Amino acid sequence: MNITTELSKALSESGIREGILLCNAMHITASVFINDAESGLHQDFEQWLEGLAPEKPHSSYRHNDTGEDNGDAHLKRTIMGREVVVAVTAGKLDLGPWEQIFYGEFDGMRRKRVLVKIIGE
């Protein structure tokens, strides 16, 4: 889920011209990350993460002994990262040519929430 437009809007509303923007997932099975807006790449990410931290069998994760079934999602989100910090220059997100900001959720059942903090002047 591409959240670049929402973050740009939040930045405009803040009135901040020079500084940094922090955006992080508030759930520990989710990630905010920066990469290319290309759907093939996002399929590659999913398949690759499933290889590195397979969801099943659920019994292979001690976390799932607590009654959860999302042990794998905690590991997947660790690979993708919790947060991004982006420079703000002249009132805009200072992103590279292909950089877009995404929210990824690795445990299907959670409400999606991010925190945005902008500091500067």
Next chain:
Amino acid sequence: MNITTELSKALSESGIREGILLCNAMHITASVFINDAESGLHQDFEQWLEGLAPEKPHSSYRHNDTGEDNGDAHLKRTIMGREVVVAVTAGKLDLGPWEQIFYGEFDGMRRKRVLVKIIGE
């Protein structure tokens, strides 16, 4: 090792109400990361990291040719991350409902040290 309480204390002492807190490991075989305070999950992290970057044989890492035996610890810490950046709102760490901040050391013999930097007003 859960360091959330220590960081909250450092934040209170700083008197900063709005801004960000940076916390990073000062050792390159250690990590500061955010996840759930659930001991099964931390066992899962250890086992998973050992699968992705096994400690042994020591000879499989060129870094260990220098006389070290912690090549794997540098890779494990790379997966877990060096630093976290957390929003500060109304004088508190602005964490999601399950977010707790941890220090993890992947090479048993080092003294543990983190750097905390808080900016804002």
Next chain:
Amino acid sequence: MNITTELSKALSESGIREGILLCNAMHITASVFINDAESGLHQDFEQWLEGLAPEKPHSSYRHNDTGEDNGDAHLKRTIMGREVVVAVTAGKLDLGPWEQIFYGEFDGMRRKRVLVKIIGE
């Protein structure tokens, strides 16, 4: 490629004494990361990343269906991270004893560019 000296220079020129420095790759197949300046370790990183996200066969990545051949580089950079945030104290980068800042490019053909943003006073 060790960029610590260039970043220290940028910091001196900014005149900022207390704050933070953000440095990120502007290309989504590249990484800015902190680790030890030891060449064996950097060989270990390369070999390890190639194991986790092999370049070939190119056809194993859906991203490469677009005509690219760098699907693996996007995944490798995700492991290594896009950005670092470093504390600035008394006008210097506040690095641990072995911490050095590196730029890594995982797709050979791109021009190297980083963004540096320093905030503070």
